[in-house]
Amino acid sequence: MNRDIILKSKELFAAGVHTELRAQINKSQGVSIISGNLTGNASSEVSGLSARVYKNGVYGFSSMAECTYEAARAVLEAATDNAVFMDSRVRKGTDMFPSQKSGFVERYTSTDTPSQKRYIDFARSLDSYITEKYPSLSGRCVMVRADSMEKMLVTSDGCDGYTSMPRSYVYISMTGETSNGTPVELMTPIGGFGTFDTVFTSPEALYEKIDRIYEKIRQKQEGIYPEAxxxxxxxxxxxxxxxxxxxxxxxxxxxxxxxxxxxxxxxxxxxxxxxxxxxxxxxxxxxxxxxxxxxxxxxxxxxxxxxxxxxxxxxxxxxxxxxxxxxxxxxxxxxxxxxxxxxxxxxxxxxxxxxxxxxxxxxxxxxxxxxxxxxxxxxxxxxxxxxxxxxxxxxxxxxxxxxxxxxxxxxxxxxxxxxxxxxxxxxxxxxxxxxxxxxxxxxxxxxxxxxxxxxxxxxxx
Amino acid sequence: MKEKLFNLTENLLSQLKEGGADVAYCTARMSETLEFNVDGGTFSLLRTLFDRGLSMTAIKEGKKGSVGTNSFDSDTVETTVANCLALSDSSEADSAWEIAPGMGEKCFERGAVIPDKDRLFDRTQELLADISARYPLIVMEQMIVTHTKSESVYRNTNGSVFNTVSGYYSVELMFSGHEGEESSSFFSSGVLTDNLDTPFIELGSIARDLEDTEKQIRTVPCEGKYVGTMLLSPGCLSSFIDSIADNFASDRPLLDGTSIWKDKLGEKVADERITISLMPKSDKVVCGENYTGEGFLSENFDFIRDGRLESFFASCYISNKTGVPRAKNTSGNVIMKAGEKSLEDIIKNIDRGILVGRFSGGEPGINGDFSGVAKNSFLIEGGKIVGAASETMISGNLADMLLDLVDISCETVSDGVSILPYAAFNGITISGK
Structure with missing residues (x-):
């Protein structure tokens, strides 16, 4: 992300209105293995700029899928036009909200992602473990998901900031059957904040958690309905x-x-x-x-x-x-x-x-x-x-x-x-x-x- | 715009082929959205969004990879093509992956492509005024009114090139009824339309939903626990049909074999009065699907006809894996055949039951068991509505209820996406606190 372009674009802010300009990148990667079949293998990255302008109690907003100085100018102009249109039609006349502390907040954690093969190999290892250890299951699904947001924000009044939020999870789903053939299912997410390699060290480290999920499925197979x-x-x-x-x-x-x-x-x-x-x-x-x-x-x-x-x-x-x-x-x-x-x-x-x-x-x-x-x-x-x-x-x-x-x-x-x-x-x-x-x-x-x-x-x- | 999208997709497929893809497809899309927001009953925001997207899928030696981006600059496109091929390389070979056959060059233009911003604002303001005058107990939590215009080009290596230009208006409301400190549950209503000729209050079920919500401010408790009749509103019926499709007829339960309908194609799964179709080509549907994500031209199909299971919602991949026929569209434009009795007559014949406006329930079990709270609902006793229900739970089984139909109403609600009647089912457990 080119942070300098966003910082420089502050010079385009109009006077007399509150303005925010934000550049953002969202990434996501996913792999799904359903009953041994690799059914999902996809990644995406979406980025762009948006501006929001506050005038007399109404907001104007605009966004573009570009992170350039020209795009910043365009979204700022469009957001201002929208705020003016709304103000002219609605005429709320509300006061400006109070000023906020200014400064720059930088809290960036890497959003770099490993290769897709790493996700596939990881999911395949978990699926193989489940298949070999628990062959009686009637269905299973292993999904690996990682996503992140990276944001650069500048404001006319308040803090500017550069932040990120990466998350990585593995979802394990198992299906068994009760003695009368009724299917029972349980899906459990494992993971948290961080890129995939910082959250997950190895497939083996998850085996104990998988064993616990299976134990719960086994208990559900003998489960009862609660009393209403x-x-x-x-x-x-x-x-x-x-x-x-x-x-x-x-x-x-x-x-x-x-x-x-x-x-x-x-x-x-x-x-x-x-x-x-x-x-x-x-x-x-x-x-x-x-x-x-x-x-x-x-x-x-x-x-x-x-x-x-x-x-x-x-x-x-x-x-x-x-x-x-x-x-x-x-x-x-x-x-x-x-x-x-x-x-x-x-x-x-x-x-x-x-x-x-x-x-x-x-x-x-x-x-x-x-x-x-x-x-x-x-x-x-x-x-x-x-x-x-x-x-x-x-x-x-x-x-x-x-x-x-x-x-x-x-x-x-x-x-x-x-x-x-x-x-x-x-x-x-x-x-x-x-x-x-x-x-x-x-x-x-x-x-x-x-x-x-x-x-x-x-x-x- | 059209030429840019044509050239971009042509160039993309060339790069994917040169990189070793056996077959590939891609879509390039540009869109503009104009959106008015109302919060807490007053206008709060006008948004204009200029967006675009690029998605591509390559199959190389039976290995599939898909990527997406929203940048059209040449460096990013080159990197994204390389990522797509790398994803394919890292995948696992499966002969079930294939792309749609070549269907030549086709153009689709649907809806209101050019927005009328001033009239859209006026219609929105008129809706707020209509609600205020006719339904004074309603508090509008949020209203979002948009116009979306998009143009896209889909292209595959078998020779299909589909150019789509579409535009439509969307109205979504979220609201609740209030009197003093008493309030109803929140409710939502919405429509898609391709023109601004009609006041929004007259579209879909907006007026009825607002009227019902005012009547739900004061509630009566449901006494005890009994097995009775569940009468579903068109909006609630839609969510039940979605659950039935997901649980019994979608890709996942077909692939892992847990669908209880997996061997029932052509067999009776519902009362013979039930016919449910997926109809993106209906003239009542606004900007319906022209082709599936996999590149097949969309056709209407029956999910259940006269009570028999006519089709699953299987993708091409799942069709190849399991042998069930591929679904002829992926639209979600559900149309259910209306019945002969009026809603009033159906209610008259219900001894004890509940008219459900919204179901707030857990994910139904894969065997079809469901349970949850009946929201925005009315209790029925002795053929009459006796009051809005409070803290009432309902439970039953999705497969069983289809076979225990009481009646389908002759009235339907058309909201630009679906056309659905009211439908009543027996055998539902209804319980109070």
């Missing part, structure tokens, strides 16, 4: 992260608050048990990097943590500069864009329920009749806070002990009601980061939490 209804349950850390992101996080994004989310009426109110606190972390948790660190957002705001729930009280929203001004809050660096041609939206970064003090064993021992839900394959939530999570791995709890595995089910509840039932949180923390959040644009996000003991509605059958 409101039950006392433990949500594993990954599910707690899903709860933090889907059921609470989206409702406290300030644009959705303005769109009528349940959080609009609950700021400063008790929305959870006093032992529950929740934060959207920018880049660091207890001295260590979170899964997908963000140091500066795409509006030039230096990223800081956004406390959302503190000791059960809803204390804040996630904002962009405009909504922070409107709500009288401090912007925390949540405005993020996925591709060069995308405008920044209010997005989560690394959203988590904070751990407590209990031991998981004690939490299980405290339940006479309930469930321990471990893995999820999807989750959705409403702006009312009503949520639904697909459960693809879990166990019954009987008389304080783990029992049989569960077949796939769903759980549901209303976040601000369900969080009030939380009475134990484990002292451990589980993070996940393999997915994309969908909100007009996709976005890589991290999510996490401890094991959570609470009451939720179980779908059963």
């Amino acid at each position: 209804g409101l039950k006392t349950c433990i949500l594993g850390g990954e599910l707690a992260g899903m709860l933090a992101h889907e059921a609470v996080g989206h409702t406290v994004e300030a644009d959705l608050v303005l769109g009528g989310s349940v959080a609009a009426h609950n700021l400063g109110r008790e929305v959870a048990s006093p032992i529950v606190s929740m934060v959207d972390f920018a880049h660091t948790f207890r001295g260590e990097a979170v899964p997908l660190p963000v140091y500066v957002d795409d509006e030039g705001v230096e990223a800081i943590d956004a406390p959302l729930i503190t000791n059960g009280i809803l204390t804040g929203y996630m904002n962009n500069r405009e909504t922070a001004h409107r709500f009288g809050m401090t912007p925390t660096g949540n405005a993020r864009a996925y591709r060069f041609s995308d405008e920044p939206l209010i997005r989560m970064r690394n959203t988590a329920i904070l751990p407590g003090t209990s031991k998981l064993e004690d939490m299980i021992a405290s339940i006479d009749d309930g469930y321990y839900f471990v893995d999820t394959n999807n989750g959705q939530a409403d702006t009312t806070g009503e949520f639904m999570f697909g459960i693809c791995m879990g166990y019954e709890i009987k008389n304080g002990k783990l029992g049989r595995a569960l077949l796939d089910t769903t759980i549901s509840g209303v976040a601000f009601e369900m969080l009030k039932t939380v009475d134990m949180l484990s002292d451990t923390m589980t993070w996940a980061s393999s997915g994309f959040c969908g909100k007009k644009q996709p976005m890589p996000v991290g999510l996490g939490g401890p094991a959570v003991k609470c009451k939720v509605t179980v779908g059963g059958r």
Whole structure:
């Protein structure tokens, strides 16, 4: 990326309006092996420039698939024209939002990728291991995925920055059959922040994790359907992260608050048990990097943590500069864009329920009749806070002990009601980061939490 | 633009052939998007995007590689061709990979290629005013109204050259109903259209969706657990049909043999009143698919006809691997044959059940089991809607429900992508909190 062109293009900024200019490269590589067949072998690279101009309460935006000085001039002119058109038709007349700290934030991690053959050989090694060790499986799939974003941002008011976010994952999927021939499946992602070679040292290092996935499939083959209804349950850390992101996080994004989310009426109110606190972390948790660190957002705001729930009280929203001004809050660096041609939206970064003090064993021992839900394959939530999570791995709890595995089910509840039932949180923390959040644009996000003991509605059958 | 795309693709295929590709295909595309955004009920943003894309696939000694970029400069093109060939070299030989036969030179032009920016703004402003006047309890979370114009050239080494020019308008709304601190679940509605002749409020199911959402602010609980009737709205039916296609008839379950329909081609899989087709060539579909990603000219086909499985959604590769016929398009333009009864009459005949506007569920199991929350839904008792449902879960089996059809409505919703009726199915477990 030619950073000098972007820096020089600042001289093209118009006076009297807020302007952002961003150059960006997105790379992705993928390999898929389904039941031994190499069905996917592809890579892509997409790059370009975009400009956004704010005038009297409306934005103009434009993008081009080029990273030249001429392209910068063209998108700046088009974005300005668009802002002028909107201002002339809408006439909002809103004030300019407050100035932000200036500076240059440089947090670049290499986005260089190994050859595609490396991905294929790695996936083939894992597939061979699964085939040879577990021939009774009725289906298997190994996928390797790597993606990255590299951004150079300059602003008329705020921080400039040069940052990157590479991620690499292996997805292992296995299919078995129950005694009556019903297929059961489990897919597990492994990986995290960094280029492929920094995340994965060798296929052999994943064998133990593959063995654990097979053990879960074997348990599911003898699984039972859970009983439907409101039950006392433990949500594993990954599910707690899903709860933090889907059921609470989206409702406290300030644009959705303005769109009528349940959080609009609950700021400063008790929305959870006093032992529950929740934060959207920018880049660091207890001295260590979170899964997908963000140091500066795409509006030039230096990223800081956004406390959302503190000791059960809803204390804040996630904002962009405009909504922070409107709500009288401090912007925390949540405005993020996925591709060069995308405008920044209010997005989560690394959203988590904070751990407590209990031991998981004690939490299980405290339940006479309930469930321990471990893995999820999807989750959705409403702006009312009503949520639904697909459960693809879990166990019954009987008389304080783990029992049989569960077949796939769903759980549901209303976040601000369900969080009030939380009475134990484990002292451990589980993070996940393999997915994309969908909100007009996709976005890589991290999510996490401890094991959570609470009451939720179980779908059963 | 056309000449540039023709020359670029011709040059690309030459480079791939010179680099050793046995067969290859590529697509070069340029597009312009104009987009108005409304957030929290007021205009917030106007975007204009000038984009382009280049994708290419080479098969060399049975080994396939695919790459994509959005740069047309000669250095990047040269590097991308080299990457594509390197990907092929690093791949594994599989005789099932092939490209479409040569079909000559064809031109396709569909839709409204030139946008009317001022009229598009006016129609958008009119929609906001219509909603405000007719549905005062609605809060518009977001509205995105776009015009997209694109031109592309697909070319393969067997002699196909397809030039496509298209343009269409898209309207997408996300909203919820509010009264004091009470609110409905959020809901979305949308359409594609190739003209601005009609007020947006009259298109698709926008008006009905807004009306229903206002009625969902206050809810009634679902009592207990019972087996009853699930009446799916056209929008929700679409998501169920997608799940049925993914679970039983798509590439992955066919290749790994987990599809429970893998041996059922030509056999009964649904009630004989069910006919579901994929029809990108319908004149009700806006800018439907002209050719598949693999380079085959698109034709309409029946997925299920009179209850019998007529086609899978198999790609050419999966067809070669498994022996099932290739699907004749990859469009997603689903059209389901309407029934004879009105929606009102169908509801009158339901003793106990639920009209589902949106299903928020986990990924259905590969055996077809599904469970999840019925969102934007109404409870039905004694042939009448008794109120909007709160915290109601539904579960059943995708394959079983197709065989347990109650009725299909004569009313349909056409949104430029699909044409679907309401459809009611028995044997669904419905449970409250």
